[in-house]
Amino acid sequence: MTSPLQQKLKINGPTVITANRLGDGVVVWLRADGSWSLDIGDAAVVTTSTEALRLLGIANADENRAVGAYPAPVVLDAAGLPRPANLRERIRVGGPTVALPGAA
């Protein structure tokens, strides 16, 4: 899998914009109002390249709060909220799939 950062913008289905928070690298998602959320469920969902590019433009213009923005595929749950659509994004949402050393 090519890193999302290296892919051309091609949208196949519901998509959100994600990035890492500048100060600590925490994963964030772009809301419709241009602010960032820690909850993927708050993310603005788009389905076309045009919409995704517009949101990506907003995200990239806000690089003093979040960096490395890119479009990530999502699926919609029963409540219509976005959830990660691939393993990479599931790990970004849920953290490492292994217990951290020293964790009880």
Add this chain to the structure above:
Amino acid sequence: MYIYDEFDRTFLHERVNEFRDQVVRRLSGELSEEEFKPLRLMNGVYLQLHAYMLRIAIPYGTLSAAQMRALAHVARRYDRGYGHFTTRQNIQFNWIKLDELPDAMADLAAAGMHGLQTSGNCIRNTTTDQWAAATPEEIEDPRLYAEIIRQWSTLHPEFTYLPRKFKIAITAAKHDRAAIRVHDIGLRLYRKDGQTGFEVIVGGGLGRTPFIGKTVREFLPREHLLSYLEAILRTYNAGGRRDNIYKARIKIQVHEIGTEEFSRRVEEEWAQLKDGALTLDDAALDAIRAHFQVPDFEALEDGGPELAAAKADPAFARWYANAVAPHRVPGHAIVTLSLKPVGGPPGDATADQMDAIADLADRYAYGEIRVAHEQNLTLPHVRQKDLLALWQVLDAQGLATPNIGLISDIIACPGLDYCSLANARSIPLAQDLTKRFADNDRIADIGRVHLNISGCINACGHHHVGHIGILGVEKQDQEFYQITLGGKANHKAKLGELLGPAVPESEVVDVVERILDTYLELRTSPAETFIAAVQRLGIEPFKDSAYAAR
């Protein structure tokens, strides 16, 4: 240990202050991300999946007990209580906050540590044998030359923006523990006709286009080391490709123009440099050597009643046979600490373990610790009479798994659990394999097997040179793993051969087990190792068994 002088300390202090200013300017918006990214990378700071990652250089894998405590402090104060030792003898912290990085770096600098040369297209940390200055096999301490290369290459104005990163490894022993043939430059220190010098090997490397390095000079007298390295780097810097990141390593240049032409260009360049300011005369070597603090070894005999009595304990005897190696000084031993407990992430150590290791190093090992590229730690100078007491603490700390060099001593990159480049996870697979091969009798019977896992083609887990190599690939959002057999990283380095189609994650452990069962069935005797059997039989019998149940 190499002891830094005032120049080194001042340099590190100034570098931390410079980075602190850069972070402040980035957080205030004065620096853009585009401007800041290369600056943070030059200090070893990456942005990974969940957080910033700080990679700290451990020059030639040598640490003092005080430095290990500094790492424990950083793990505890700025991270989540653990660190990951890498195949480049460095350590990575996975959860560092950008605004706390300058403080973390200041604390590291106080212990003589930094993240320089752990990222970017420069000459990276020079690696070497973790048994340096301890093994009776070697002719001279290779760290002397690694330190010379460190001083020469650090902030070298000509080689700060190379076409791509550049890695050098050195060994001075007959048995290569530094994987020198899969580095951009590999140096083998040996004696010829009463002279000390190097076999110079160029163009090795792993990644998406793996190559075994080619010897460009059979014997280079040691005084010419730097001038010759400079000639190689100039040849690469001038002719290496910058149009394609995947073809920018020196291995591609050597491959494309051929070893003979590459050597010709190096020799031509060297003719301008030879016998100039870079010549290492005895005074220069002695000046560097004087900064290495040699342990004041106790006068002891090999064996001794304490050791003989300790071996009556079968658990100690098993560990001793697996993790303890002969030392050049009588009454001493080299001890490898396994960072591969059953079910643990390979190469990880908690802050508490780091502190415990530092204490043990002070108490039993003259205060010195090494990092092995296999992602284990070594206490290079342990008094044999202290081995039992040492083992008891190591065992309590989970650092005495008797699996060094065996199937569960797995090299693994962080994989998709942490890394933004990875396609597949490495750690859970390694954990599952160690659980399957948790029986100490069984793994001892299987014998020496190096199993290496990479989560992507960049090959940080050295899968190409594993006796069994495993490469994670992604197919339609599912993790699959390619398996290679027959790779070797030692003085007879060889790339593994692909066994067949990639197998799904759920089947990998079973496939590995079938491969090893086939080996047990077909080996001529327990003395025939797995790799020897693969060489004798080829991969076909293993291929048949690996895919038999599919």
